[in-house]
Amino acid sequence: AQRVTQPEKLLSVFKGAPVELKCNYSYSGSPELFWYVQYSRQRLQLLLRHISRESIKGFTADLNKGETSFHLKKPFAQEEDSAMYYCALNDSNDYKLSFGAGTTVTVRA
Amino acid sequence: KAGVTQTPRYLIKTRGQQVTLSCSPISGHRSVSWYQQTPGQGLQFLFEYFSETQRNKGNFPGRFSGRQFSNSRSEMNVSTLELGDSALYLCASSYGGGRETQYFGPGTRLLVL
Numbered sequence: 484a485q486r487v488t489q490p491e492k493l494l495s496v497f498k499g500a501p502v503e504l505k506c507n508y509s510y511s512g513s514p515e516l517f518w519y520v521q522y523s524r525q526r527l528q529l530l531l532r533h534i535s536r537e538s539i540k541g542f543t544a545d546l547n548k549g550e551t552s553f554h555l556k557k558p559f560a561q562e563e564d565s566a567m568y569y570c571a572l573n574d575s576n577d578y579k580l581s582f583g584a585g586t587t588v589t590v591r592a
Numbered sequence: 593k594a595g596v597t598q599t600p601r602y603l604i605k606t607r608g609q610q611v612t613l614s615c616s617p618i619s620g621h622r623s624v625s626w627y628q629q630t631p632g633q634g635l636q637f638l639f640e641y642f643s644e645t646q647r648n649k650g651n652f653p654g655r656f657s658g659r660q661f662s663n664s665r666s667e668m669n670v671s672t673l674e675l676g677d678s679a680l681y682l683c684a685s686s687y688g689g690g691r692e693t694q695y696f697g698p699g700t701r702l703l704v705l
Binding site (some may be wrong): 515517520526527528529532533569573576577578579580581582583584585 | 595596623625627633635636637640642647648650680684689690691693694695696698699
């Protein structure tokens with residue numbers, strides 16, 4: 484069974500400070516990992532996925548298969564980054580996303 | 593392209609009633625998935641449909657069911673509603689499912705009294 488763990492429920496940082504959201508997974512195969520974000524009163528939307536290796540809104544995430552982690556990082560947090568962030572894993576044969584519990588990020592001025 | 597749409601956006605029902613929620617995927621998308629979002633349990637997978645066939649089902653009781661039509665639109669039904677069914681129900685679509693990015697709708701917020 485696959486499992487996604489986001490150990491931090493809440494994360495508060497100052498504007499301009501680095502932010503890192505942790506995500507660990509357990510999966511026996513080769514996972515497809517995503518970060519989704521939900522801004523206040525908006526729908527859940529894709530932030531980035533590991534296979535594309537893109538940097539979106541200054542965020543990056545590196546898949547570390549040895550540590551089974553997919554941490555999300557941004558060097559300089561902005562107030563508009565305040566949102567709920569979900570790490571998700573997609574099994575190639577399962578046709579479903581398994582989500583972590585989510586981390587609420589608050590960026591203070 | 594228009595995004596995923598869900599109707600209705602809000603619903604209030606009483607225990608024992610049944611409810612049907614609707615989802616229209618992005619044009620060209622043939623895979624539709626449903627998720628339940630609650631503060632306590634987070635986002636949980638309900639089921640996934642592709643070309644009118646259910647390919648996977650989450651760990652929910654049989655009161656939760658769904659279907660997909662030939663135009664890829666999908667409905668989910670919850671019968672004999674319980675208080676614990678109060679949640680935000682999200683629909684997501686993708687071209688073929690699997691490892692593809694899923695695009696989410698705004699959700700239907702269901703309150704069971």
